[in-house]
Amino acid sequence: MFWTKTLIPTLKEVPQEAESVSHQLLLRAGLARMLMAGAYSYLPLGLRVLENIQKIIIEEMNFCSGAQVLLPALQPLELWQRSGRDKDIGEVMFRFNDRRGRKLCLGPTHEEIITELIKNHVSSYKQLPLLLYQIQTKFRDEIRPRFGLIRACEFIMKDAYSFDQDEEGLEKNYRIMYEAYLRIFKRCGLDVLSIEADSGVMGGKVSHEFMVSAKDGEDAVLICPTCKSVMAFKEEADKVCVKCKAHLQKINAIEIGHIFKLGTKYSLALGANFLDAKGNLKPIIMGCYGIGVSRIISAAIEQNHDNDGIIWPKELSPYQVIITALDVTNKDIMEISLSLYEELGALGISVLLDDRDERAGVKFKDADLLGIPLQLIVGKGSLKDGSLELKNRITKEKLIKSRVEILKELAQQIHG
């Protein structure tokens, strides 16, 4: 993509509205813009990161034999009344009537909808186990939207649901998903902590939260510096680790995933039963598994940045390489830049070409701010002796070598 053909409105100044580092860099690197408090427009770079995250999640869910679906955001309130959650969930759910007087809501989550779907199509143990998931937009009427994509009224979630005939099946699916989560977060460049947590309004007995420590995270947790155990922060809690007796430290964190053993809460409430091998009617045993997809953008920035800007983990970066053409009015520089752009593109490498008519200083600063791992710089030197400059955004290492050698090095850094 050519910079001048897309929309990357970088900002030199830190926007006043942005409270956290990730929120500041989200805006400064031109990834997203606020439409109103709690609702964000993803600009081209932000959307590319979002899609990279989705790609990782889809690969890992499919690896677990998950089948992808897409459920509606618009839901009949009546289903929530049947599960009893219309009251539990309270004001956080948007509710309204349509012009025909139907009572509707915007789904903050989809347990009721998926249970109703399964109820109508699964009737025998032969159809179990089943794992369905979706990546879909959720809505929550947050009283105080904060931190950009972290606490928003409209956001993107991956929610998966497992259906089993017995507790052993649930246990197996739960463990498979737990491990898939660790792989997903690792590929997203996140250093993740998992905590046994309260199941809250979701119901069920066991749940685990996945947290990412962040200076400006909104959740407080207690961590043991010795054994790395983590637990939710409670004022009244003992501040000493049960395992190794070390003093617990309070850190802030962002919740990016939560998995639940739901059991039969929804299948009992909505009548989702199956016939087992002996012909007995039983409620389906369920689990549910959520990831805050849009939230991962912010969490990844929180954990991968320096004073100059974002440093994208390899698999999340909106482009693999940025070519910085230092003087676009110079025909020869542009010719070299374009030929590099095409050569890399033909190799299947995604490239952003900074073809703006801007000063070198502006371009260097923006390239660092954007955080694409590899910067290929084409300047006057390239004209003199055919050399190119390759800068690694992570190590800040710079190499000036012949075109052939630089492209070899670049391929190695991408694939190595």
Place this chain on the structure above:
Amino acid sequence: MFWTKTLIPTLKEVPQEAESVSHQLLLRAGLARMLMAGAYSYLPLGLRVLENIQKIIIEEMNFCSGAQVLLPALQPLELWQRSGRDKDIGEVMFRFNDRRGRKLCLGPTHEEIITELIKNHVSSYKQLPLLLYQIQTKFRDEIRPRFGLIRACEFIMKDAYSFDQDEEGLEKNYRIMYEAYLRIFKRCGLDVLSIEADSGVMGGKVSHEFMVSAKDGEDAVLICPTCKSVMAFKEEADKVCVKCKAHLQKINAIEIGHIFKLGTKYSLALGANFLDAKGNLKPIIMGCYGIGVSRIISAAIEQNHDNDGIIWPKELSPYQVIITALDVTNKDIMEISLSLYEELGALGISVLLDDRDERAGVKFKDADLLGIPLQLIVGKGSLKDGSLELKNRITKEKLIKSRVEILKELAQQIHG
């Protein structure tokens, strides 16, 4: 994918609620299910078709140098008041207050949002032209949702917006998009008609609709059987073709795309200006270009089916091949089926393996209903002499040959 690991609830009977052929086959082939009137859950097969359509659209939009964004569904009503459209659009827009009293609506379209975004980030002719697009979920409070995905309250659209400094620029972008639309619809297996149409609530002077003729389409059009000219049906209109004087025939059609030369309607209302090369402040000239993405599923079924079920156009089919294992209790049949599944998968061919414990008749009927273009059948014959059967869903041609020859033929039909 294994059939038993996913959710494909095929139906033998025609569902009573389904008024049109595409609606019937949508439900019978297990592509989608109604949650409530106007809101549908995409099941795994339907979502795969949807994603194939999106892939085609993204490729063709990127080919036109479009940059993809994702805008919120939740919008401040105030923006619609500024453009004056909150009145024009009337009750079809869902409106409600959040718990803090903000007046919100669910976007039925995004001209206001994108104009507001551009207004804040484009200020010079140097940043123009620009083409932004999104594939996003829209909401409309339809008084009478109908025909499954055709007239729904929640649906998926591709909406693109062009920004130019003059009429010539708009003219060029409009033509580029017109041609991209013809390519997109062709790749979706649709025989499309384009009509110069009324711009309605969108504003602007010129617009073109793209229609697909369908027995149960909800729009009435007049078509000239000689020169293929098409126009909107009006009771009072002359029923003779202006060009060739032939008698016009009334047919029904489904609208799947609509493009508009908006001009300065939104940029004037919301103050989206730019400085031209001479330093004069001017309103940005806009165009907008919509495609009913989810609607294409139904349109494609309307135009590609027979009495036995769907016949997917190559690029839309949820899988390229279905392997029908005729007796899953037979170890040898399953072994051959699995080795074929893996061999084809390794070649990058997408395969659905019907591993259900069902009678051959049920499997054959379901394979025809699903409409995957190529059926590979593994039965007793395969055990006897190592032969396989390949059925082409379109031509109904059946081939029984050795494994090597059948796989060669299959590859040829896929890539040829």
